[in-house]
Amino acid sequence: MTTNTSYPLKRVDFIFLNENDWKQILSKTLKRDKQEIINCLMSSELKGRGGAGFPTGLKWKLTSDSEADEKFVICNADEGEPGTFKDREILSQVPQKVLTAMAVCAYVIGASKGFIYLRGEYKFLQHALTNAINEFEHYCEDIGFHFQTSIFMGSGAYICGEETALFDSMEGKRGEPRNKPPYPTSFGYLGKPTVVNNVETLAHAFTIFKYGAKKFRDLGVQYSRGTKLFSVSGDTPTPGIFELELGMTLQDFVEEFGDGDTKAVQVGGASGFLVPRKRFSETAIGYQGRLTGISLPTGGSMMLFNSTRSMYNVLHNYLDFFREESCGQCTPCRVGCQQLLAGIEAVKRGEKHSSYLEKLLKLSETMQLTAKCGLGQSVANSFASIVENFWEEMVF
Amino acid sequence: MNSTQALIKDLAIRYGRERTSLLPILQGVVEQEKYLTEFSMIEIAKELDIPASDVYGTASFYSFLETKKMGRYIIRVCKTITCFMKGKNQVLLTIEDMLNITLGETTPDGKFTLLQTNCLGWCHKAPAMMVNDEVYTELTPERVREILGQYFRRNE
Known part of the structure; x- marks a missing residue:
């Protein structure tokens, strides 16, 4: 096992490589022992690719262990994080891979019903995806596996990508996150044990079923195995979606995708972190593990900013986003987002002394500690990383 | 009924x-x-x-479920960071100028409503907008004039 936590940038091609062999992979995998499939996923060290990074095999195991008369598998396609657009491409180009992994998950946990929660902004995909589902279900019937999938459309709410808000949305309610515990593995959609996996996670699971856990695990670095799709946008000559081996440094990334004048990179979208130029070489892209430097988890959103951009405007845009997308049920997030935005505006206009930013940093820390869900907790990530690194741009 | x-x-x-x-x-x-x-x-x-x-x-929780009167074509211009950096405001001004309304308004004939929205997921092809469920990307003022021109000619 390699113990490096960073790696030179390596492009790979698994997800969008379509050899149209899903039928074969599905039949083959459904013949395997359930526990063996879970072990295979666990040993691959695949972690959730939506951003939170929960071990996928463990999620399947916990749900499989829950006793219930009914269980569900849900593919989370409510891709709303600013700067992410990979899930749409997966569902447009290789939907069968995602459906195959959903069916295998259903087999493992003991479910017969699956849903794809598709964000309203991607409604144009609904028709083609429905056709893919029909073909898929037809094949499942042919091989005697009972599994049905339907698409559930979102209606323009970022927070519904949070798994418990997603359940409430599907149950016909406001998409407000629930208290955890209970966790979805025991109490999910309609109160039944539910696996919620991001689109890309499922596509990687297909890769693992096809090539085996070892091949996946041999890619990447310790704590961050395998590959990841990166959505690259902003000041770059080559915006788009790229599959890369996990664990490269931000320096390597910027050399590949930057425009020669990159001042900072926002890793992980508005809820992620801003990394200034001086820290590119000590920052690795991956999950936990801080052996040689900072390692950032990411849903794959990489936004590059060059020296013509004002970081005040960037932060203002993010806070405006959070203020609108906060569901409003908990005070730290609802009021916090409003106050952070009003606060940086007041400092910029000179109505407040620059030391007021210290108070706002404290407020963002309070939100991190007390907000109910990941939205309110993660506002501090971009807020603190931008304010601390670009203090002077906030003030004047 | x-x-x-x-x-x-x-x-x-x-x-x-x-x-x-x-x-x-x-x-x-x-x-x-x-x-x-x-x-x-x-x-x-x-x-x-x-x-x-x-x-x-x-x-009322969901931004795509409008509870106020809307036009037959709802234009939603993405205002999130990358679209903002790549000229979203020029797109918006072009539309306001063509429809003779400001953000949030509906044309008097009830045909168009102009709104902004959060990240549409087209950051690599910014700026982007939706007209009802249809997505348009890599917008410039010229392209916006062309696209809206097609909607002007639609009669129903």
Whole structure:
């Protein structure tokens, strides 16, 4: 096992490589022992690719262990994080891979019903995806596996990508996150044990079923195995979606995708972190593990900013986003987002002394500690990383 | 029975009368009528046998389920960071100029409503906008004039 936590940038091609062999992979995998499939996923060290990074095999195991008369598998396609657009491409180009992994998950946990929660902004995909589902279900019937999938459309709410808000949305309610515990593995959609996996996670699971856990695990670095799709946008000559081996440094990334004048990179979208130029070489892209430097988890959103951009405007845009997308049920997030935005505006206009930013940093820390869900907790990530690194741009 | 009541009945038959059918039914009404009136929300409540306040509570949470009068074509311009960096404001000004309305307004003939929205997921092809469910990317003022021109010529 390699113990490096960073790696030179390596492009790979698994997800969008379509050899149209899903039928074969599905039949083959459904013949395997359930526990063996879970072990295979666990040993691959695949972690959730939506951003939170929960071990996928463990999620399947916990749900499989829950006793219930009914269980569900849900593919989370409510891709709303600013700067992410990979899930749409997966569902447009290789939907069968995602459906195959959903069916295998259903087999493992003991479910017969699956849903794809598709964000309203991607409604144009609904028709083609429905056709893919029909073909898929037809094949499942042919091989005697009972599994049905339907698409559930979102209606323009970022927070519904949070798994418990997603359940409430599907149950016909406001998409407000629930208290955890209970966790979805025991109490999910309609109160039944539910696996919620991001689109890309499922596509990687297909890769693992096809090539085996070892091949996946041999890619990447310790704590961050395998590959990841990166959505690259902003000041770059080559915006788009790229599959890369996990664990490269931000320096390597910027050399590949930057425009020669990159001042900072926002890793992980508005809820992620801003990394200034001086820290590119000590920052690795991956999950936990801080052996040689900072390692950032990411849903794959990489936004590059060059020296013509004002970081005040960037932060203002993010806070405006959070203020609108906060569901409003908990005070730290609802009021916090409003106050952070009003606060940086007041400092910029000179109505407040620059030391007021210290108070706002404290407020963002309070939100991190007390907000109910990941939205309110993660506002501090971009807020603190931008304010601390670009203090002077906030003030004047 | 008027057309809205008939539509809601159809949707209830298609999706069922469970609470889990609420969002698909609301979406079905919005697809046809572009927004939800008080009347249609009360009708949905009756059809599903739930309080009208629950229907409004759910509907008002979602930005694509409008509860105010909208035009037949709802234009949503993405305002999130990359689109903002790549000239979203020029797109917006072009549309305002062509339709002679400002952000949030509907043209007097009830054909167009102009709104902004959060990240549409087209950051690599920014700036982007939606007209109803149709997505347009890599917009420039010229391209916007071309696209809206096509909508101007549509009669119905």
